[in-house]
Amino acid sequence: MKARTLILALAASLTAAPVLADDTFRSPPVNDALAAGRAAMKSARLADPAATKAAPTAAEVGDADSFGRKMNWLGLLSGFTYLQTDCVIPGEPLDPRCIQLNPAPAFTSFEAPDLAAITLPGKSTDSLLCHWQTPIVSVGFANFTAAPEQYRFQAFPVYRIESEVLDGLSDPFSGTPYNGAIELGLSAINVSGSIGPGEYNVEQFTFTRMCIGGLVSKQSLINSYGLTEAQAKQFFKKPITITMSIRGNARMVDAANINFGTRFAGD
Structure with a gap:
């Protein structure tokens, strides 16, 4: 019964995940x-x-759209949040960046919304938004129970990309209106394993995920989001606002510091 409860909790935690950006290239x-x-x-x-x-x-x-073009630096943003078993510090106001964990061994699904934003002027790039996404994350796993437990930690940024070109358009597969923005995540940290009674482990993550297919490209707007060729070109001619949130889930986590920094470039 315990294993079934764990599986159901994991499945529930994953249903809230946004569409993942397909930055791979085929x-x-x-x-x-x-x-x-x-x-x-x-x-x-x-x-x-x-x-x-x-x-x-x-x-x-x-990639014929960006072939031969020079790279343009388009700015960067950074989002920070942290997880604790108790966010209350007597005599001090609550820190909005602190997310309180559910008592172990329960799952905690979390979201730290709208941590950072940038707005790119129109014509900043021609056909591509490239990303250099770097997490600097430390997480402590603890088991204060009398039996082995399964731990899990997942954290990833979610990017909301707003453009007036998306007003009035809808997802071609689901029919859901975009309402002026598309939201997508770039997978980052996803670890799990077993931790014994009385054990405490700390893991640190620092690596960079660089642009392949791009966070958004002219071709992905056409093939994945249903824009016409003309609309995809207009998308890059208009201002673009990018807002970062951080989502994830945790189990048997005692504390975590989560920072994602992302630099953007274009053609």
Whole structure:
């Protein structure tokens, strides 16, 4: 019964997760890419030197929209929150950044909303919002019970991306209105294991997840969010506001400090 309760609690904690940003990149079939590249090489050999060179295709270079463009630095933001078994300090006001953990061994699903925001002027980037996301996180797991317990800790930033171009548009798959913004997360820290009675373990996480497909790109707006080619181009011509929140869940956690810093770049 205890294992079933744990599984149900874990499932409930995951249902609130936002759509994850698909920042992976899937290359076209290798035979198609090689054929396109060889055709371009042959065309270059036979072409008139004075002729205008055609722009490379996605089959040739993977990302044709940003090919050959210079990188532009677009600013950064940082969000901080922390978890404790008791956020109350006598004689002091409650710190809004403190999230109080449920008594072990219960799960705690948490959200620290709207921790930081930036607004990019229109035309800051042409086709891509790239991210360098770096967590600096420490978490302590403790088992003060008389039996082994399963611990879990998950934390990830959620980015709300607002643009007037999204007004009046809806998710093409669910039909849910965007109401001027899309919200997506970038997976980050997800650890679990077993901790024995009387044990206390501390883990620290510091690493960087860098842009591959991008947090948002012209092609993802078209393929995943249902924008037209014209709307996707307008998206990058208008101001864009990015707001960071942090979500996650914890079990058998005694305390945690959670900081995510993200720098953005574009083309």
